[in-house]
Amino acid sequence: MPKIKIDREKCKGCLLCVSVCSKNMIMADGELNKRGVKPVVFKDTGVCIGCAMCAVICPDCCIEVWK
Numbered sequence: 001m002p003k004i005k006i007d008r009e010k011c012k013g014c015l016l017c018v019s020v021c022s023k024n025m026i027m028a029d030g031e032l033n034k035r036g037v038k039p040v041v042f043k044d045t046g047v048c049i050g051c052a053m054c055a056v057i058c059p060d061c062c063i064e065v066w067k
């Protein structure tokens with residue numbers, strides 16, 4: 001199953017990746033990171049299709065996709 005890995009400390013919480021994930025696999029976290037923003041987390045519900053849209057749209061290259 002494809003998965004993604006998010007660099008939680010690098011993430012600035014812009015939510016662009018959330019907006020492009022057709023499978024709703026990414027959500028805002030409730031905890032602040034070291035930058036003082038709420039990063040996103042991967043909800044591994046097993047339906048990620050590895051499309052990499054989240055990684056492509058991330059302006060800070062915080063997401064890696066594993067197929």
Ligand code: SF4
Binds near residue numbers: 048
């Ligand atoms: S690779 Fe595609 S399906 Fe998987 S989390 Fe990213 S946008 Fe969503």
Ligand code: SF4
Binds near residue numbers: 013061063
């Ligand atoms: S697009 Fe990148 S910086 Fe923005 S919330 Fe997603 S992982 Fe974080």
